Amino acid sequence: MEICTRDSVDYTALDRLGDEIAELSAHLEAATARLLDLIREFDARGGWNTGFSSCAAWLSWRVGLDLGAARERVRVARALSTLPRLAQALARGELSYAKVRALTRVATPETEERLLAVGRAGTACHVERIVRGWRRVDRIAEVRETALRHNSRALRVYQDEDGMVVVRGRLAPEAGAVLLQALTAAREALYQQRRQTFDNVNDVSAETPPIEQQQPPLEQQQADALTLLAESALRHGIDPGTPGERYQIVVHVDAPVLADANAPGQSVLEDGARVSAETSQRLACDASRVVMQHGRDGRVVEVAARTRTIPAALRRALHQRDRGCRFPGCVVRFGQGHHIRHWAQGGPTTLSNLALLCRRHHRAVHEEGYKVERLPDGELQFRRPNGWVLPDVPPPSKVPDEPVELLRALNDAEGVVLHAHTATPSWLGERLNVGYAIDVLHPLALSSQACRPAS
Numbered sequence: 001m002e003i004c005t006r007d008s009v010d011y012t013a014l015d016r017l018g019d020e021i022a023e024l025s026a027h028l029e030a031a032t033a034r035l036l037d038l039i040r041e042f043d044a045r046g047g048w049n050t051g052f053s054s055c056a057a058w059l060s061w062r063v064g065l066d067l068g069a070a071r072e073r074v075r076v077a078r079a080l081s082t083l084p085r086l087a088q089a090l091a092r093g094e095l096s097y098a099k100v101r102a103l104t105r106v107a108t109p110e111t112e113e114r115l116l117a118v119g120r121a122g123t124a125c126h127v128e129r130i131v132r133g134w135r136r137v138d139r140i141a142e143v144r145e146t147a148l149r150h151n152s153r154a155l156r157v158y159q160d161e162d163g164m165v166v167v168r169g170r171l172a173p174e175a176g177a178v179l180l181q182a183l184t185a186a187r188e189a190l191y192q193q194r195r196q197t198f199d200n201v202n203d204v205s206a207e208t209p210p211i212e213q214q215q216p217p218l219e220q221q222q223a224d225a226l227t228l229l230a231e232s233a234l235r236h237g238i239d240p241g242t243p244g245e246r247y248q249i250v251v252h253v254d255a256p257v258l259a260d261a262n263a264p265g266q267s268v269l270e271d272g273a274r275v276s277a278e279t280s281q282r283l284a285c286d287a288s289r290v291v292m293q294h295g296r297d298g299r300v301v302e303v304a305a306r307t308r309t310i311p312a313a314l315r316r317a318l319h320q321r322d323r324g325c326r327f328p329g330c331v332v333r334f335g336q337g338h339h340i341r342h343w344a345q346g347g348p349t350t351l352s353n354l355a356l357l358c359r360r361h362h363r364a365v366h367e368e369g370y371k372v373e374r375l376p377d378g379e380l381q382f383r384r385p386n387g388w389v390l391p392d393v394p395p396p397s398k399v400p401d402e403p404v405e406l407l408r409a410l411n412d413a414e415g416v417v418l419h420a421h422t423a424t425p426s427w428l429g430e431r432l433n434v435g436y437a438i439d440v441l442h443p444l445a446l447s448s449q450a451c452r453p454a455s
Helices: 011-044 055-062 067-080 084-091 097-103 112-121 124-151 173-188 218-235 255-259 277-285 312-322 359-367 403-413 434-441 443-450
Strands: 154-159 165-170 251-253 267-269 292-294 300-303 336-339 354-357 371-374 380-383
Touching: 011 055, 011 067, 011 084, 011 403, 055 067, 067 084, 067 097, 084 097, 084 112, 097 112, 097 124, 112 124, 112 434, 124 434, 173 218, 173 359, 251 255, 251 277, 255 277, 267 277, 277 336, 277 359, 312 336, 312 354, 336 359, 354 359
Parallel strands: none
Antiparallel strands: 154 165, 251 267, 292 300, 336 354, 371 380
């Protein structure tokens, strides 16, 4: 057995190894800054809007990040757009991503320079403690503002001169968060036909931009989402004593139109407003169905009993098998049954011909050009409107043979000079006094000191 004594340890070699670790870590932090720049641009340009609900959801699918970590990357990337000093320090490898992530929770353009000094002076542990103390001071101020905010809550709903209903209001942060979350969920469930966009999908030419580029502005999506929220609230008993049937959406569609979108015939809501054949096919995928026969004069001569397109027992089996939306990258745990081959075209209502899709992706498959088919091995295959396969798991990125050397070369090309002590904090081992640090750093603490009478 070999025993290592203190004298036999090669401290010089260990120091070199430690320096290499520190230098490579600095290179990784600089590369992380570039990664966050790319994420911010990708997010701003909506590159994730190809069937995914958010940039974080796309990152989770494409890069393999945990969804929580992906959300944090997007949050930090957005925050750094208004914090150039912190962004530059990360790009130079002077601050670690862990420090920058913590500092962006509290930093503003006014306080960025002070907090940057905290990041350079302390360890990651110090930074986390300072940030927690900083947030405590912020919360004390927030308590004073909460009562004022609560008393200022208001909602005005009135009809404008042109008949449009105008909604203006102020909600408390927690109430606003609930509304925003509900609107986000409702946007995924939008079912109203976009005006004059897809009157006839078959008229779309090769020069027409992909459907994902023709999404209405966010404000219009929010308006449709608010309508859906109101309808859903009424349908689920917020108005007790009023039959839920009264609030159902009824679509009148001729059988040939369900089977073939090019066939002549009606596809209209009960008030006469037209919807596309594709919309009717989507709604008929998983809904109650009443078959009516009309005479030559248009009068109804026979009405069959109302039936569910997908029986309850089959629906339970579908949910048990799919356990959520099957669209690649989607994490929604509930959805609608989608006929891979529509029942109006002869497709059977069987488990093998069904797939569970959330409302957002059900619409994408019927009205936005996405395709889904079941392969001979039983797996589902989704395709984008341009025909490209959208895999459940994206292919791994190609890694060069010498990734470390490539990383060094990329940073050198950007003029970033990195060494073993680039990110070393200036801390000399003294004990951290969080209270004192907050008193001399936080704007609210400084302002309160200025108001104190001289002793």
